Amino acid sequence: MFQPRAKRGSLRASQLLITHMNDTRLFVGNLSYNTTEDDLKACFAEAGVVSSVNLMMDKFTGKSRGFAFVEMASPAEAAKAIELFHGKSLHERALTVNIARPREDRPPGGGRESRGPREFRGERREQGGYGQRY
Secondary structure (H helix, E strand, O other): OOOOOOOOOOOHHHHHHHOOOOOEEEEEEEEOOOOHHHHHHHHHHHHOOOEEEEEEEOOOOEEEEEEEEEEOOOOHHHHHHHHHHOOOOEOOOOOOEOOOOOOOOOOOOOHHHHHHHHHHOOOOOOOOOOOOOO
């Protein structure tokens, strides 16, 4: 996929990236934490050629986050995969399967930015968290 670079002084690079709706990339949710990329590849191969599987892992624990992206070779195979697997069980979990949407822009810091700097969030405390108790 072609992604142009942002020029210096222009909008943020993430705002300039051209995101194409990819009808072959599927979101697969409600996965068991024991599901592997190989399990998904074998399962989705029933619908056609699987180009790639990307199981999302937690960066701190290394465990599965319970969702993945599966890319099929063609839009027809992706549509067939949705028809075959949406609501079907894999490892005793009903799968959610649909066309993946582009990732939405989020504020940096996990959304905490809207609270403002720490020193402006109310009264300034001169003492630690225990206050006047001791």
